[in-house]
Amino acid sequence: MNQDTVTQLAMQAITVTFKVAGPFLVAGLIVGLIVSIFQAATSIQEVTLSFIPKIVVTGAVIAIGGPWMLSQLMSYTQALYLSIPSLVGP
Numbered sequence: 001m002n003q004d005t006v007t008q009l010a011m012q013a014i015t016v017t018f019k020v021a022g023p024f025l026v027a028g029l030i031v032g033l034i035v036s037i038f039q040a041a042t043s044i045q046e047v048t049l050s051f052i053p054k055i056v057v058t059g060a061v062i063a064i065g066g067p068w069m070l071s072q073l074m075s076y077t078q079a080l081y082l083s084i085p086s087l088v089g090p
Contacts, residue, residue: 001087009080016076020069023061031057 034051 005087011018012080016072019072023069024058027057027061028054042078 029051032050035053039045039049
């Protein structure tokens with residue numbers, strides 16, 4: 001295993017991480033922005049008003065995108081396990 005192989009494995013891991021975490025981050029950003037605008041417009045400064053919608057949206061993202069996220073993680077892990085003999089070989 002050389003430096004290029006390690007760099008390639010790290011890049012694949014980071015890419016899969018971004019693909020899986022992206023929907024959570026984008027959904028949380030959008031909901032947080034909408035709730036912040038609503039709080040600024042109505043002068044309501046309730047903590048649960050910003051927390052509860054994010055939890056609901058996170059649950060929705062898991063329900064809608066969960067199978068796709070799981071398949072991404074499983075395919076990456078299977079490819080990584082299958083490549084172990086070629087990585088450790090002589």
